[in-house]
């Protein structure tokens with residue numbers, strides 16, 4: 515059934531219920547998704563309407579990588595618990611069907627049986643798609659787990675996938691919030707829509723995988739302008755340098771030296787970085803700007819005027835953050851979100867910082883040399899501590915009718 519455009523999630527639900535399409539509950543109560551409805555709206559609807567809020571799940575590349583940043587993000591990492599490959603496939607199929615429906619603003623059909631829990635948790639019933647994207651990635655332990663090729667896919671591991679090696683300033687890295695077999699990056703312009711997606715993906719993983727860790731982030735900025743991080747600086751300016759199809763091919767998308775499933779995919783590098791807000795806030799403006807090598811107000815590099823102006827590297831302090839990144843002569847595509855958490859009752863300091871995420875086609879060449887140089891020399895080091903770390907390989911875009919990871923598990 516092809517729903518009409520302009521209808522709400524709730525209307526669509528009613529329609530799908532009448533037409534007898536939707537999702538049947540399995541024996542567990544959460545169960546496998548047996549049948550899903552077609553997308554509730556089309557991506558071509560006018561902006562402002564729900565349809566204009568749709569980012570397609572299918573395409574050459576996964577959504578959520580070069581997609582302009584939405585306001586909210588959940589990053590969740592799962593460990594696969596089932597030893598059975600077909601169980602794993604069931605979960606990935608259910609996830610795919612769920613994403614197919616939710617990114618289009620649809621909702622799983624509630625049960626007709628009042629005696630069992632509703633299939634969908636319901637908090638998005640009246641909400642539009644909100645540019646929801648779900649991006650999947652696979653960690654090194656997905657392919658080879660503690661020396662065991664448990665799903666017979668070790669030969670399918672991509673060229674550069676490995677845990678980020680221990681860095682000089684990694685003494686605060688917490689293993690509990692690092693790594694994992696599968697990561698899911700969920701982004702949307704409505705936090706409830708993003709949460710609904712991650713929550714239901716967790717529900718659908720029951721019996722197949724367990725949630726290892728989850729992080730929640732936000733990015734705030736005027737549309738079309740670079741958002742500022744919690745140090746008050748524009749963060750993401752240099753992404754403009756590769757903002758073209760050729761630029762993304764050069765910086766982001768894995769090439770034809772990779773196995774087929776990874777060509778057009780990308781490597782996700784993740785660092786959870788605490789930012790010492792209290793000590794930063796006691797730092798003079800001049801020192802803050804020298805830390806990055808850019809003006810706080812305009813975002814312009816030292817010696818230039820506008821945020822996006824080219825600049826002379828010799829005008830920046832040698833150990834400034836931007837200078838170090840430039841010295842590597844590499845580019846990465848950053849898609850970071852801020853986070854805030856609890857206050858330490860002993861010091862009154864806030865646990866807040868950056869969920870640093872970057873995408874690149876070759877982390878060995880692009881990301882790791884940059885991280886190493888920064889860990890050794892960065893002026894920013896006085897104000898930050900890295901506490902979480904992970905790397906995942908995100909497959910190429912999905913074709914309709916296929917499930918995420920199919921090209922790895924059924925090759």
Ligand SMILES: C=CC1=C(C)c2cc3[nH]c(cc4nc(cc5[nH]c(cc1n2)c(C)c5CCC(=O)O)C(CCC(=O)O)=C4C)c(C)c3C=C
Nearest residue numbers: 743747748749750751752787806836839868870884885898
């Ligand atoms: C290893 C890669 C990087 C880490 C880790 C990282 C952490 C980090 N960055 C900021 C704030 C800013 N970063 C900026 C630029 C920038 N950062 C990286 C890489 C890492 N950052 C790169 C490659 C660049 C681009 C450099 C260039 O080519 O010009 C900036 C300047 C504005 C911008 O371009 O975005 C800011 C500000 C924080 C706060 C942080 C850890 C908490």
Ligand SMILES: [Fe+2]
Nearest residue numbers: 749835836839
């Ligand atoms: Fe940076």
